[in-house]
Amino acid sequence: MGIEFDNGVLLFDSFFTATIGILVLFIGRRINAAVGFLREFSIPEPVTGGILFSVMIGLIYALTSVEIEFTLVARDILLVYFFTTIGINSSLKDLLKGGMPLVILLGITIGYMILQNLTGITVAKIFGLESAVGMLGGSVSLIGGHGTAIAWAPRIAEDFGISNAMEIGIASATFGLILASLMGGPIAQFLVNRHNLKPKKEEPLDVGVAEKNKDNSITGFDFLDAILAIHVCVILGFLLNEAISQAGLQLPLFVTCLFAGIVMTNLVPNSLPRLTGTQWPSRKPAIALIADVSLGTFLAMSLMSMQLWTLIDLAGPILAILAAQFLIAILVNIFVVFPAMGKSYDAAVICSGFGGISLGSTPTAMANMSAVSQRYGNSHLAFIIVPLVCAFFIDLVNALLIPFFLANF
Numbered sequence: 001m002g003i004e005f006d007n008g009v010l011l012f013d014s015f016f017t018a019t020i021g022i023l024v025l026f027i028g029r030r031i032n033a034a035v036g037f038l039r040e041f042s043i044p045e046p047v048t049g050g051i052l053f054s055v056m057i058g059l060i061y062a063l064t065s066v067e068i069e070f071t072l073v074a075r076d077i078l079l080v081y082f083f084t085t086i087g088i089n090s091s092l093k094d095l096l097k098g099g100m101p102l103v104i105l106l107g108i109t110i111g112y113m114i115l116q117n118l119t120g121i122t123v124a125k126i127f128g129l130e131s132a133v134g135m136l137g138g139s140v141s142l143i144g145g146h147g148t149a150i151a152w153a154p155r156i157a158e159d160f161g162i163s164n165a166m167e168i169g170i171a172s173a174t175f176g177l178i179l180a181s182l183m184g185g186p187i188a189q190f191l192v193n194r195h196n197l198k199p200k201k202e203e204p205l206d207v208g209v210a211e212k213n214k215d216n217s218i219t220g221f222d223f224l225d226a227i228l229a230i231h232v233c234v235i236l237g238f239l240l241n242e243a244i245s246q247a248g249l250q251l252p253l254f255v256t257c258l259f260a261g262i263v264m265t266n267l268v269p270n271s272l273p274r275l276t277g278t279q280w281p282s283r284k285p286a287i288a289l290i291a292d293v294s295l296g297t298f299l300a301m302s303l304m305s306m307q308l309w310t311l312i313d314l315a316g317p318i319l320a321i322l323a324a325q326f327l328i329a330i331l332v333n334i335f336v337v338f339p340a341m342g343k344s345y346d347a348a349v350i351c352s353g354f355g356g357i358s359l360g361s362t363p364t365a366m367a368n369m370s371a372v373s374q375r376y377g378n379s380h381l382a383f384i385i386v387p388l389v390c391a392f393f394i395d396l397v398n399a400l401l402i403p404f405f406l407a408n409f
Contacts, residue, residue, distance in 0.1 A: 009067045017070040021301035024049040028300065042185030042352070042371040046296045050303025051178060058308040067307065075301040078294040079363060083254040084233045085226075085291040086366075086387050087261020089206055089283050089380075102385040104340050105350065109389055110397055112332055112358065113139045117405045119328055123321045131409045132160040133168060135402065137321035141172035144398050145361040147252070149173045152402060159406070167310065168318065174306050175322050180360025181303070183326070184352035184368025187333050191348040192376055199345050199377035204283060206383040207291045207370040218286050225276045226286035229264070236260040251395070258387065292370065299367050322359075329358040348372070349379035353386040362390035 004011045012020065028049025032038045038048055057068045117138035124134030136156065141149040149169030157165035191197065209218070237257030244251055268280045281287050333351045341347035352372045356365030369382050 011069045014071045014074045018074040021297045024053045024300040024304050025296050044367040044371040046300035047181040050300045053304040054306040061309050070305045078298040080254045082294040083258040084230045084261045085287050087258040090262045092266045127317045132156045136168045137172045141169045142176045142359050146173045176359040180356045180364045184355035188348045188352035188372040197345040203378040205378045222286040226281045233260040346379045346381045349382040
């Protein structure tokens with residue numbers, strides 16, 4: 001446990017990284033409490049703190065040439081925790097209710113991914129660049145995120161002779177993450193105010209516990225009961241992930257843990273005796289609290305660890321591509337996703353999540369929806385269909401679209 005300094009690199013281990021992540025989350029919370037427009041536009045607290053901290057680290061590098069790096073093992077564990085809680089909160093009744101909206105949102109997302117790639121390729125060609133550069137500024141890095149960009153960049157570099165493909169992909173994913181974090185809240189606020197939207201009924205939060213609600217008291221054993229349920233689901237998710245890997249299909253661990261949570265919630269009867277003496281903790285305050293802490297700390301750690309100085313040399317074409325992608329994402333959200341989802345309050349919350357999907361990542365989508373829900377009211381439907389579209393389908397579709405576009409454009 002400690003901090004290492006070697007060859008101009010200051011490396012924080014997992015313990016210090018997690019500690020700093022918690023501090024960054026609190027700083028974001030204090031800033032949001034003090035700055036009205038951040039609350040008005042439902043900017044997530046970890047986004048505020050994380051971006052501020054990454055800028056500070058960039059300034060330290062500019063002044064001292066010292067790179068600050070973080071060990072992110074704890075961050076990845078928090079991501080698994082979070083998506084497992086989403087699975088535990090998903091009942092079969094909820095999944096059936098989300099059936100048609102889920103299919104519609106998936107269809108829109110696939111169409112948007114095609115549009116995103118065409119946009120990236122078009123802007124790249126305007127700058128006289130290879131179509132593959134446009135793909136790196138398309139679904140490879142935006143909907144795909146850092147993981148997909150890192151996975152595809154070496155092949156693109158080899159096949160198309162783009163030596164800095166990795167840098168372009170990571171830069172696009174990083175800028176996209178920032179834009180996605182800042183997009184969802186304002187879109188939801190615009191739609192809620194313009195159409196005078198309100199939740200149809202008051203629902204307990206899927207992520208977080210409302211501070212004004214004094215009935216959401218949580219005991220230590222409530223918390224441990226939720227942790228035990230999460231760990232059982234994670235073990236099952238790990239075993240499922242190993243089985244899938246043996247079959248030749250690679251899925252992120254958080255996807256199989258999400259699925260394990262869904263299966264356990266719908267297979268464990270409430271009447272089944274449990275060692276804890278309580279019912280399965282689906283949609284209980286303790287689960288919502290753990291979801292909130294896990295998501296907030298994960299996103300704070302993700303954003304604070306961005307090395308912004310690595311993006312400066314690539315800013316020109318990338319910013320042009322991202323500006324076009326940002327504009328199209330907003331238009332698709334307002335004029336396609338919102339009407340298709342029924343022009344309701346649920347639709348507005350889904351739009352905030354789609355803002356996170358379109359340019360960022362699944363956790364960004366969830367953070368956007370969490371910030372909106374904590375301000376205006378929860379939408380359980382949104383927390384059912386958005387992670388299912390993100391986690392189960394996007395990576396599979398992207399794995400087919402990327403080679404098709406690289407081969408034909």
